[in-house]
Amino acid sequence: MCGIAGIFDCSNHPIHDEVKPMVDIMVHRGPDADGFVVEGPLAMGMRRLSIIDLVTGDQPVYNETGTISIVFNGEIYNYVELRGQLLQKGHVFKTTSDTEVLIHLYEEVGVELLSQLNGMFAFALWDGARQRLFLARDRMGVKPLYYVRTGSRFSFASELKALLQQPGLDRNLDMDALADYLRLGYVPRQASPIRSVQRLLPGHFLLIDKEQCVIRQWWYLGAISQNSLSFNMDECQTDLVDLFDDAVKLRMRSDVPVASFLSGGLDSSLISVTANQLSPYTLQTYTVGFSETLFDETPYAEAVACQSQTDHHQLIVNSEDAIALLPRLLWYMDEPMADSAILPSYLVSRSAAQNVKVCLSGLGGDELFGGYSRYSVNDPGRIRRIFQPIPKIAGALAPAIERLRPAWGEELRLASDSNLAWRSYLHRLQIFDTTALHEMGFPAQGKTEEIIESLWKQYPGEDSVGRRQFIDQQTYLPDQILSLTDRMSMAVSLEVRVPFLDFRLVQFSANLPAMLKQNEQEFKIYLKSKLGNRVSATILTRPKWGFDSPISRWLVMPYMLPLVRQLPGKLADVINPRYTLKLVKDVDSITRYARRVWSLMVLYVWLQVHSASEPPDVSLQDLFNGA
Numbered sequence: 001m002c003g004i005a006g007i008f009d010c011s012n013h014p015i016h017d018e019v020k021p022m023v024d025i026m027v028h029r030g031p032d033a034d035g036f037v038v039e040g041p042l043a044m045g046m047r048r049l050s051i052i053d054l055v056t057g058d059q060p061v062y063n064e065t066g067t068i069s070i071v072f073n074g075e076i077y078n079y080v081e082l083r084g085q086l087l088q089k090g091h092v093f094k095t096t097s098d099t100e101v102l103i104h105l106y107e108e109v110g111v112e113l114l115s116q117l118n119g120m121f122a123f124a125l126w127d128g129a130r131q132r133l134f135l136a137r138d139r140m141g142v143k144p145l146y147y148v149r150t151g152s153r154f155s156f157a158s159e160l161k162a163l164l165q166q167p168g169l170d171r172n173l174d175m176d177a178l179a180d181y182l183r184l185g186y187v188p189r190q191a192s193p194i195r196s197v198q199r200l201l202p203g204h205f206l207l208i209d210k211e212q213c214v215i216r217q218w219w220y221l222g223a224i225s226q227n228s229l230s231f232n233m234d235e236c237q238t239d240l241v242d243l244f245d246d247a248v249k250l251r252m253r254s255d256v257p258v259a260s261f262l263s264g265g266l267d268s269s270l271i272s273v274t275a276n277q278l279s280p281y282t283l284q285t286y287t288v289g290f291s292e293t294l295f296d297e298t299p300y301a302e303a304v305a306c307q308s309q310t311d312h313h314q315l316i317v318n319s320e321d322a323i324a325l326l327p328r329l330l331w332y333m334d335e336p337m338a339d340s341a342i343l344p345s346y347l348v349s350r351s352a353a354q355n356v357k358v359c360l361s362g363l364g365g366d367e368l369f370g371g372y373s374r375y376s377v378n379d380p381g382r383i384r385r386i387f388q389p390i391p392k393i394a395g396a397l398a399p400a401i402e403r404l405r406p407a408w409g410e411e412l413r414l415a416s417d418s419n420l421a422w423r424s425y426l427h428r429l430q431i432f433d434t435t436a437l438h439e440m441g442f443p444a445q446g447k448t449e450e451i452i453e454s455l456w457k458q459y460p461g462e463d464s465v466g467r468r469q470f471i472d473q474q475t476y477l478p479d480q481i482l483s484l485t486d487r488m489s490m491a492v493s494l495e496v497r498v499p500f501l502d503f504r505l506v507q508f509s510a511n512l513p514a515m516l517k518q519n520e521q522e523f524k525i526y527l528k529s530k531l532g533n534r535v536s537a538t539i540l541t542r543p544k545w546g547f548d549s550p551i552s553r554w555l556v557m558p559y560m561l562p563l564v565r566q567l568p569g570k571l572a573d574v575i576n577p578r579y580t581l582k583l584v585k586d587v588d589s590i591t592r593y594a595r596r597v598w599s600l601m602v603l604y605v606w607l608q609v610h611s612a613s614e615p616p617d618v619s620l621q622d623l624f625n626g627a
Contacts, residue, residue, distance in 0.1 A: 264300025370517025
């Protein structure tokens, strides 16, 4: 696991001293070593967290003739098999690392190598003979990659903060991206909060030379055929069990011990129990809880750990101490992120990083196998249920009702036109809608609607659950869940591996019909039926909880309440204070609008810290008070 960065410029060749600050600011991603390539129009470097080939695996790695070099962030889980094939073809290896496999595979098949990889990755490969830079990102977007083009200069990095180290970079904010943040709680797709900087999308690669810069998609979720499995139940059970076990087994490959996060939910329990069975040593498991919480998951995690006899570590944290970390965490995050799970994610990562370098995670199980109520086609909106049989009346009433009750107006509009079904899903996702953005005087509306509608229409099948998962797998999953997990774990130099996002499991789940994912009574039906015997009935039947960060209670704590009430003035430059005053006028209002208030809190803190040159050593209270 590493952080990578580089500059390509045919007109003004970059030098080592230009790329070094970009690499140095990501030392948290790789405290073990660094390395650089400076050759003609290219200067690139990396920070390394040593996981595989501890002795000879430093980067950059070169081919036999020194004409091809690479810096790599991530892991190629099937590198052992690929290495064996390449040795048979006569390639000579200097290391036992997975990174070197990429070099020799590129020599064999060029950019087509990507289809042979099972892993999480973002890499930069320099082909000196062709004077060509090749950048690529993994299928599901587990590992990040940003880039910016300024005149003749193209720059890339694992983190946004690395690009901000370049003098002359346009640092103006992208207000549309921030509007999307306010609507969804994160910045979706290729945009970033800095107008000049973009993300390379998951499943895409980029080729750049002196003539052109080309971005291409090499893997597309929509290309996976829908419901093509014959569904012989016994046969498919074997397929799922074998695929799942192999996904976990591959992610246990490491030259350092591998541990597992264990929340006590189904997904992390399946990963932890299976990993412990496959591990040559007793698996370490880690969980975190808050001392002030209505929903304590730690007993479930303890029960799973006791049943499977893992070496369990439990951390109980005071909420005030956790929230005080917010400025520091948002600096590591690079972008505003309204998911309060950044706090427990950081804390459990920090706890694990005291003992290990690698942890497994159950992320992705919900998005693959139907774990969210929002995937249900049965809409809970009462107004819509009443008016759907009379769409013309619903359409006629919508404009007038919207002026009085915006949420009711939206429901009527959805009831009036079946082609607006995508808005129903957006309605469930968003924190602020367009009406709220207008009321607060925000200077942009964002591209959220365009993104959701486009993905909704791109879905190739008719499966109602699959369509919603398809959207989540290209927005919420990479841009929120995986993004925060990468940043919060890398902040403490911990690698997190995600077995559920093995591309073979992604393909398998895409072929499951809706009835095997969820119904009104149960979620993850097929996953439970085939793997549920590995955990207790209590884990199978317990209600779903998120990573419990109780923001509605946090915001009204004595520590937080004075800060929350300052928000109207603190954000007055971008948001009408009269709107914010309505959200924070009293405890009841703050509790009712907790997600909106928390989102605004995060936005303010991020605006203060995102351009700092190092992690801010300041508490949330000090930040608000100007210390």
